[in-house]
Amino acid sequence: MGVEVSVEGLTKSFGSQNIWRDVTLTLPEGEVSALLGPSGTGKSVFLKTLIGLLHPEQGSVIIDGTDITKCSAKELYEIRKLFGVLFQDGALFGSMSLYDNIAFPLREHTKKKEHEIRDIVMEKIDLVGLTGAEDKLPGEISGGMRKRAGLARALVLDPQIILCDEPDSGLDPVRTAYISQLLIDINAQIDATILIVTHNINIARTIPDNIGMLFRKELVMFGPREQLLTSEQPVVKQFLAGDRFGPIGMSEEKDEAVQKQEEAMQAAGISGGGTKEDFTEIIPQVQPNPGMPERKAVKRHRERVMAMLHTLPPQAQEAILRSMEEEDRIRAESDAHASNMAGGNAAAGGEWTAAPAGNVAVADAKTDVIDYGGSDAPTEQWQTDPLTKRGQHAADGNEGRTTQE
Numbered sequence: 001m002g003v004e005v006s007v008e009g010l011t012k013s014f015g016s017q018n019i020w021r022d023v024t025l026t027l028p029e030g031e032v033s034a035l036l037g038p039s040g041t042g043k044s045v046f047l048k049t050l051i052g053l054l055h056p057e058q059g060s061v062i063i064d065g066t067d068i069t070k071c072s073a074k075e076l077y078e079i080r081k082l083f084g085v086l087f088q089d090g091a092l093f094g095s096m097s098l099y100d101n102i103a104f105p106l107r108e109h110t111k112k113k114e115h116e117i118r119d120i121v122m123e124k125i126d127l128v129g130l131t132g133a134e135d136k137l138p139g140e141i142s143g144g145m146r147k148r149a150g151l152a153r154a155l156v157l158d159p160q161i162i163l164c165d166e167p168d169s170g171l172d173p174v175r176t177a178y179i180s181q182l183l184i185d186i187n188a189q190i191d192a193t194i195l196i197v198t199h200n201i202n203i204a205r206t207i208p209d210n211i212g213m214l215f216r217k218e219l220v221m222f223g224p225r226e227q228l229l230t231s232e233q234p235v236v237k238q239f240l241a242g243d244r245f246g247p248i249g250m251s252e253e254k255d256e257a258v259q260k261q262e263e264a265m266q267a268a269g270i271s272g273g274g275t276k277e278d279f280t281e282i283i284p285q286v287q288p289n290p291g292m293p294e295r296k297a298v299k300r301h302r303e304r305v306m307a308m309l310h311t312l313p314p315q316a317q318e319a320i321l322r323s324m325e326e327e328d329r330i331r332a333e334s335d336a337h338a339s340n341m342a343g344g345n346a347a348a349g350g351e352w353t354a355a356p357a358g359n360v361a362v363a364d365a366k367t368d369v370i371d372y373g374g375s376d377a378p379t380e381q382w383q384t385d386p387l388t389k390r391g392q393h394a395a396d397g398n399e400g401r402t403t404q405e
């Protein structure tokens, strides 16, 4: 199970440049959290501070009872084994095959024999839908595949905490949906605590249990996703809408005179270019694919949120209750669908298959085989063992083709 990450009064500067100060938040065990914020507000610095790659001048980061800002190098080395990190660009070694890249942490941090390493690497390659591509070099595959390879590498040490720095950067919306779904499925399978740093509003709306936002060197808020999505704070509303008008400027925060000018422009009907979408209309959270285990964090998250519900603004309370109701309905429908598929196939003597990215895949009603389309999508057929409920891979080893026969 994932472990809690408790951050208290954290402050980080580079020389005289303060990045953020007094950041306090808890990443609850096994829950998925997202950290938003305009460019340059120090999200990546925060992520690196959580794994002890950067040292804050004040505050603590408690992981599994150890304050990693003050512990010894040996303790930090041990704590780091709890982490899997997906860096922005995948951070793969360009001269190594995907296989060797993914095997790297195992060769570096464990005494496992090569055949054991092979089993783990192939399992993770399978999990991210890259079977058949293991001998390729990072330069020979697409950005989306590199991201998935980076994720496979982040998973080989069975991390209890997964940090993803902009998993969507450089990906189109469809591939972003695949990788987001994959994170939810992984969370369902291993119950790891996940933190996603992102600018992507769709991810923020549909993936995390909790969202935080950094702005003006501070953590503006951190709480259940509905709290941020229904927030009345101008900086949050501007960020979600992607509007020019508001406290966030091109390089840094705007002064009062500029904000007054903008208000006058808005009053004159000039648009700041932002979307007019209503973010208070909460989209249901993405669920694990059929055949995946339930996310254990859902129950814990609910209990936690219900205990704090009365402390939240009324619009957040209302949105939380509405989305719980909606998610219960979706989960019940999905369970019914899964058991129908399992029953139907069992009767026909077959196995049923499930895609790792249900939002975007199209199922063939007759074969239950999913056509992902496109060379960057997970290209093989995923089968779910109805007993273990774990996704298993039926390799066709054929890069770029779909699974429809």
Ligand SMILES: Nc1ncnc2c1ncn2[C@@H]1O[C@H](COP(=O)(O)OP(=O)(O)OP(=O)(O)O)[C@@H](O)[C@H]1O
Pocket (backbone or CB within 6 Å): 014, 019, 037, 038, 039, 040, 041, 042, 043, 044, 045, 046
């Ligand atoms: N090692 C470093 N030394 C000095 N300054 C640094 C270092 N790393 C980051 N910074 C500075 O910290 C600030 C925050 O950078 P960071 O990359 O964390 O922002 P971010 O919010 O992740 O931005 P983006 O969304 O654009 O990726 C920037 O001004 C950056 O120049």
